[in-house]
Each structure stands twice: as structure tokens, then as C-alpha cells.
Amino acid sequence: MPIKIKVEALPLHLLVLGGFLVLFTMFYFIVQGGYLLNSALLLVGLLLITSQQKLEINTTKKTYSEYYWVLGLKLNNYTESYAEIISVECSAANYSQEYGKYNRWFISGTMFRGHIELKGQDHIYVGQDKSKTGLLKKLTKISTQLRVPLEDRTNVED
Known part of the structure; x- marks a missing residue:
């Protein structure tokens, strides 16, 4: 039976x-009863949700x-075979963003990313979170379903 993982959804403000x-x-x-405008706005709203x-x-x-799920349809389906799943990994990466043209201010922090490591292939991205515990909860569920170890490579306490 296939294991289905929700990798990313749109940001909260778009939802x-x-x-x-x-x-x-x-x-x-x-x-008002306007059909054309209603249909267009309803379609855009449902696409976003x-x-x-x-x-x-x-x-x-x-x-x-890997695919996109929109209105219950699979779009842009990409399928590839693998030899073996080695582990599920959690890694940390620092980020920074600069805002403003004249009054510049920066936002920086650590983003935690989850990957599935395959033998002899690239990693499969399974999600990211600013909270290490939130991502580890998701990755623990995935690693138990796949019956592989979970490796924490962050060296960061949460």
C-alpha cells in the first residue's frame, strides 16, 4: 500500500x-446574482484552498x-524508481531576508528541512518547518511507516 505524504501547502495567508x-x-x-464573476472568483478560491x-x-x-494535487486531481505526476531507502533526515539551514529599500531591516533564523535519503540517488524533499519539534513529529511518522531510522543532523536544541 502506498504511503502518501503532504509535502507543502500554500502559505496560510493564501489559504x-x-x-x-x-x-x-x-x-x-x-x-447580486452575477454568474460570470462568481464563477471566476469561486474557481480561484477553490484552487487556492x-x-x-x-x-x-x-x-x-x-x-x-511527486505531484501537485489541485481540486482532487493529480497534476504533473513524476514517478521514479529507487533501489533502497536508507533513512529519513532532519537538517538545519540558516536563512535571512532583507526588507525595505531605505529603512532596511533583516529577518533571520533557522529553517529545519526533512529529506528521505535514497541509496545512490538524490534526496527526496518531504517538508520544512521553523519548529524542529514540529518537523520531527512529521518525520517520525514517515520513518515508522517506511521502517527506516530517523537521523537528526541539526545539532540544534529546540
Whole structure:
């Protein structure tokens, strides 16, 4: 049986915008009854709410598929076979962003990333989080489903 992993969803502010658009179109349809504008806004709202990047690992066939899930449809399906899954890894990476043209200010911190290490191949990205414990909870679930060890390569206490 394949293991399905939700890798990424849209950021929270876009999910809220999608929900607002769906609610707005329902209210606007009741008050005004405009079909064309309602249909377009409803479609955009549903696209924002349902868009996700997913990963499916089939341990019996030894294949993995990366795809986008939009409105219940698999889009851009990429499937590749693998020889062996070695481990699930958690690593840390520092980030910094600069805002403002004249009054510059910086945001910096540590982002934790999860990967599945394959024998003789690239790593498979399974998600990221600013919280180490949040990501380790997700990676622990994945490692128990795959029956492989979880390796913490962050050297950071949370």
C-alpha cells in the first residue's frame, strides 16, 4: 500500500484569501446574482484552498511519485524508481531576508528541512518547518511507516 505524504501547502495567508473568496462569491451570488464573476472568483478560491504538493511512496514496487494535487486531481505526476531507502533526515539551514529599500531591516533564523535519503540517488524533499519539534513529529511518522531510522543532523536544541 502506498504511503502518501503532504509535502507543502500554500502559505496560510493564501489559504485565508481562498476561503474569503469562496465566502464572498456565495454572499455576492445571493445579493447580486452575477454568474460570470462568481464563477471566476469561486474557481480561484477553490484552487487556492485545495492546492498541495504531495509525495507518494510505494514500497512494494520501490517507486516514488511527486505531484501537485489541485481540486482532487493529480497534476504533473513524476514517478521514479529507487533501489533502497536508507533513512529519513532532519537538517538545519540558516536563512535571512532583507526588507525595505531605505529603512532596511533583516529577518533571520533557522529553517529545519526533512529529506528521505535514497541509496545512490538524490534526496527526496518531504517538508520544512521553523519548529524542529514540529518537523520531527512529521518525520517520525514517515520513518515508522517506511521502517527506516530517523537521523537528526541539526545539532540544534529546540
